Every structure is written in structure tokens, then in C-alpha cells.
Amino acid sequence: MTDPRPTSAFHSANAANRDPAVTGRLVTALDVQAANPGVRRLRAWAHDRLAARPGERALDVGAGTGSETQVLAAAVAPEGDAIGIEPHPGLRAVAEQRAAEAGSRARFLDGDALALPLPDGESDVVWCERVLQHLTDPAGAVAEMARVLRPGGRIALLDTDWSTFVLHPTAPEIRPALATVVQGAAAQPDAGRSLAGRLVEAGLTVDHLGGDVLLHDSHAVARPIVRGLGAAAVGRGLITEEQRDRLYAGLDAAAGAGTFHLSVTMFAAVAHRPH
Numbered sequence: 001m002t003d004p005r006p007t008s009a010f011h012s013a014n015a016a017n018r019d020p021a022v023t024g025r026l027v028t029a030l031d032v033q034a035a036n037p038g039v040r041r042l043r044a045w046a047h048d049r050l051a052a053r054p055g056e057r058a059l060d061v062g063a064g065t066g067s068e069t070q071v072l073a074a075a076v077a078p079e080g081d082a083i084g085i086e087p088h089p090g091l092r093a094v095a096e097q098r099a100a101e102a103g104s105r106a107r108f109l110d111g112d113a114l115a116l117p118l119p120d121g122e123s124d125v126v127w128c129e130r131v132l133q134h135l136t137d138p139a140g141a142v143a144e145m146a147r148v149l150r151p152g153g154r155i156a157l158l159d160t161d162w163s164t165f166v167l168h169p170t171a172p173e174i175r176p177a178l179a180t181v182v183q184g185a186a187a188q189p190d191a192g193r194s195l196a197g198r199l200v201e202a203g204l205t206v207d208h209l210g211g212d213v214l215l216h217d218s219h220a221v222a223r224p225i226v227r228g229l230g231a232a233a234v235g236r237g238l239i240t241e242e243q244r245d246r247l248y249a250g251l252d253a254a255a256g257a258g259t260f261h262l263s264v265t266m267f268a269a270v271a272h273r274p275h
Contacts, residue, residue, distance in 0.1 A: 020090070022090070023088070023090030023091065023094070026064075026088070026090070026091060027065060027090075027091065027094055030064045030065050030091075031065065032221060033130075034065075034067055036214050036215075036216070036221075037215075038212040038213055038214035038215060038266065039212075039214060039266065041212050042158060042210060042211070042212040042266055042268050043068065043071075043129075043158070045210050045212075045268065046127075046156040046158055046210070046268045046270060047068075047071060047075070047156075049156070049207070049208045049210075049270040050125055050127065050154050050155075050156040050270055051125075051154070052072050052075035052076050052080075052124070052125045053075065053076065053080075053124075054075075054076055054077060054078070054079065054080055055076065055079045055080045056075075056076045056080045056124035056125055057076070057080060057081050057082075057083075057122060057123050057124050057125075058072035058073070058075070058076050058080065058081070058082040058083070058123065058124065058125045058126075058127070059082075059083055059084075059085065059116070059118065059122075059123040059125070059126045059127070059145075059148065060072060060082065060083070060084040060085065060126075060127045060128075061085050061113055061116070061126065061127070061128040061131060061141075061145060062085065062086065062113065062128060062129065062130070062131035063084025063085060063086040063091075063092075063095055063108060064086060064091055064095065065091060065094050065095050065098060066084050066086075066094070066095025066096070066098055066099055066106055066108060067098075068084075068127055068129060069082050069083070069084035069095065069099070069104075069106040069108065069127075070082075070098075070099055070102060070104040070106045072106070072125065072127060073099075073104050073105050073106040074104070076124075076125075077105065081105075081107070082105065082106045082107065083106075083107050083108070083109055083118075084106060084107070084108045084109070085108075085109055085110075085111035085112075085113070085116060085117070086108055086109075086110070086111075087110060087111065087112060089110070092108050092110065095108050096108050113128075113131055113135065113141040113144060113145075114135075114137060114140050114141055114144055115144065116144050116145070116147075116148050118148045119148070120147055120148065121148065121149065121150040121151070121153075122148050122150070123148045123149050123150065123153060124149075124150060124153050124154070125153060125154050125155070125156075126145050126148070126149055126153070126154075126155040126156070127155075127156050128141075128145060128155070128156070128157050128158070129156075129157075129158040129159070130158060130159055130160060130266075131159070132157065132159050132188055132191045132194075132195075132198070133159050133160055133162070133186040133187065133188045133189070133191035133192075134186065134187055134188075135187055135188065136187050138188055138191065138194070138198060139198060139201055139202075142157070142198040142199060142201070142202045143201075143202045145202070146202040146203060146204055146273060149204075149273045150273065151273055151274065151275045152272060152273065152274075152275050153272065153273050154207075154270060154271070154272045155199070155204065155270070155271050155272070155273075156268060156269070156270045157195045157198070157199065157268065157269050157270075157271075158195075158266060158267070158268040159188075159191040159192045159195060159266065159267060160186075160191065160192050160214075160264055160265075160266045161189075161190055161191065161192030161193050161264070161265050161266070161267060162182050162183050162185070162186050162189035162190070162191075162264065163179075163183060163189055163190055163193075164192075164263075164264055164265040165179065165182045165183075165263075165264045166261060166262070166263050166264070167226070167229070167251075167261070167262050168254070168259075168260070168261040168262075169250050169251070169254055169259070170247060170250070170251075171243070171246065171247070171250075173243075174233070174238075174239050174243050174247065177233045177238035177239045178229055178233060180233075180236075180238060181229055181232045181233050181236070181238065182229065192211070192265065192266060192267035193267060195209075195267055195268070195269035196209060196269050199269055199271040203273070203274070204271040204272065204273055204274075205271055205272055205273075205274055206269055206270075206271045207270050207271055207272060208268075208269070208270040209267070209268070209269050210267070210268045210269075211265055211266060211267040211268065212265070212266055213263050213264075213265050214263060214264050214265070214266055215261075215262070215263050216262040216263065218254075218255035218260040218262070219255060221262075222251075222255070222260065222262045223255075225262065226247075226248065226251055226262070227248070230244040230247055230248060231244075
């Protein structure tokens with residue numbers, strides 16, 4: 001999705017990168033996130049309230065690997081239509097392959113959140129998950145989603161709030177540095193808490209608000225995240241190598257003792273376009 005400042009690999013400024021290794025890393029990241037119990041709970045909560053029905057037209061903005069486009073396709077079957085918009089060609093190819101293997105009728109198109117390739121009032125339901133955090137114009141993107149939504153149509157927005165990131169144990173003197181690194185990786189680090197406001201600004205009526213804490217496994221997921229944070233903080237001159245090494249040692253010890261904690265909160269908002 002359009003952003004002149006590609007602060008993360010999911011910015012559309014990086015969509016032209018066809019390196020299979022890059023695509024592989026993006027797919028792995030999305031699959032790991034999809035397996036998180038908090039993500040699964042919040043997705044189920046949002047789908048339940050979005051309530052896509054047979055025969056409806058569904059849109060998934062920023063479809064990624066297409067998992068939620070497939071969920072929408074199943075909900076609107078057999079006569080409905082589900083389209084996933086994904087600007088990254090590698091992710092779009094994965095989404096198409098996975099849908100074909102699953103026998104899903106989900107379709108995928110190239111497109112941008114700020115210029116959706118659909119006419120006004122085309123969609124009955126719109127899903128957009130973890131896209132706004134990557135945009136410099138999230139308000140414009142939500143307005144564009146409202147444009148393609150029919151009167152009475154429903155929309156679900158889900159996004160992370162990186163200001164809620166918690167890593168424990170960490171020395172108090174380096175916490176601001178780690179927060180700077182975490183929040184600097186997103187164009188909109190407070191995207192999650194802003195969902196209701198974005199919807200209201202676009203002329204939509206908010207019906208449901210929800211959220212869930214995403215806890216991360218201390219070894220399988222957290223270790224690369226922690227190493228990446230430490231490396232970035234040292235690289236930007238925010239902490240010393242000695243502080244980084246103490247951070248790693250303390251977190252490794254906590255993981256071994258079962259006292260490690262890494263979490264972030266994701267929020268969701270479901271709304272409708274008034275008649």
C-alpha cells in the first residue's frame with residue numbers, strides 16, 4: 001500500500017521486490033502471526049461480528065497470503081464473491097496458490113489501499129488487517145474503503161498498537177531505546193488505538209470494539225525478535241554493545257526460568273456505512 005517511507009518490509013514501496021528470499025521471509029512472518037492464539041481469537045471475534053453472508057461481495061484489503069480472503073470466500077459461498085487486494089506480487093502468488101490448493105473461490109488482484117480497483121458501493125463487507133500501521137495516509141485508506149462499501153455494508157479493521165509492546169525483563173535505562181526501535185518500524189505505531197476514530201472520520205458508524213494481547217513464545221518467536229531489536233538499537237547508537245549483551249543474557253535466563261514476557265496488543269473495530 002502506497003508509502004514513500006518504507007519503514008517495514010510490508011510497505012508497498014517494497015512491493016516491486018521480487019526476491020524469493022524476501023517473499024519467503026514475509027510469508028514466514030505472516031504464518032507465524034496467523035498461528036498466534038491472540039490473533040486467532042481476535043480474527044474469530046471480528047469475523048463473527050462482520051457476519052459475511054452467502055451471496056455477498058467481500059473485499060480483503062492487504063490480503064497477504066490470503067487466509068482471511070479464504071474465510072470470507074467460504075462465508076459468502078456459493079454465489080458470493082471474495083476478492084483480496086495485495087500489491088506484493090510474491091505474496092499474491094502465494095495467496096493464489098494456497099486458495100487453489102484449498103479449493104477456495106477467493107480471487108486476488110493487484111491494488112493499492114488508497115486507490116482500490118472497485119467502483120463505488122461495490123462491497124457488502126470489507127476486511128482490513130494490519131495494513132494501516134504501514135501507511136502514511138491511513139485516513140485516506142479508510143475513506144477509500146468506505147467509498148467501495150454499499151450503504152448498510154460492514155467493515156472490520158484490525159491492527160497492532162506498537163506503543164503497547166512489552167519486553168521483560170529489561171533494564172529501565174534501555175527501555176526508551178527499545179521502544180524507539182519498535183515504534184519506529186511502523187509508519188503508524190498507534191494504529192490499533194486509532195481504528196474507531198478512522199472509521200468515524202470516514203462517515204461510518206462503529207458497532208463493536210475489541211482487542212487481544214498477543215503473547216509470544218520465548219524461544220520459537222521471541223528470540224529472533226529480541227536479537228533484531230538489540231541489533232537495531234546498537235546500530236542506531238541508542239544502546240551500547242555491553243547493554244545489548246546484558247539484555248540478551250537476562251532474557252535468555254528468564255526464558256530458561258519461565259519468567260520471560262513479550263507481548264503487544266492488537267485491536268479490532270467493526271462498523272457499518274449508514275443508509
